[in-house]
Amino acid sequence: EEDMLEHGAQLKINPPLRNSEQREGLWEFIETLDSDTFTRDLSFSVTSDHVAWPLTRKDKPDIFDNSSGMPGVETLLPFFLHSLLEREQHRLDGFMGSDLDAWKVWTEDSSRAWSIAPRSGPFVTAARLLAQNPAQRFRLEGKGKIALGFDADLAVLERGNFTWRAAESHSSAKWSPFDGRSISVKVVHTLLRGETVWDGRNVLEGQGYWLKT
DSSP: OHHHHHHGGGGOOSSOOOOHHHHHHHHHHHHHOOHHHHHHOTTOOOOOOBOOOOGGGSOOSSGGGSOOOBOOHHHHHHHHHHHHHHHHHHHHHHHHTTOHHHHHHHHHHHHHHHHHSOOSSHHHHHHIIIIIHHHHHTTOTTOSSOOTTSOOOEEEEEEEEEEOOGGGSSSSSOOOTTTTOEEEEEEEEEEETTEEEEOSSOBOOOOOOOOOO
16 A cells, blocks of 8 residues: 555556565465466466556546556566565574574575575576476466476576665666666576576567467
């Protein structure tokens, strides 16, 4: 509700925004998903109602006179993963309490385990909901996961303390309700079938083609 008061019609999207209680329910549902659930039901995905409307299509006093949708392609992965990591840290902080030494050992071991043989956790959840499930749901052969015979479509991420700047985004809209927000992860490199299409600064010419579903 607070976001709607601040941003108004910029946040007119489909499906519409939910209140804090409903939003927390969605997060709790995501956190209960396991491998068996993903395998049984491919409809569980996280997507973006991306439309790069100029602000002139989003500035009317009556929200119903405004276009629906907002820039979301660049923000979907980093902000979703950021939120997953943040919630995971809060949960572990509560679990570990004040035992800082145990916390340090646990996080170092967990990070190492995820990098070698990830089976759960924020990174795996993000990969499943943003890539693997959508690819399987729409029958995109060779897409959605890292495995033999699959296309090398990869996003390389950097952890740190960053600020999202809409003016520096690559959307033609140049605005975002996330403008000025702090974020702990960003995309620094993108590969399409093993070829660089984003080098951290520029979108490079790629060899795209229509996918048969």
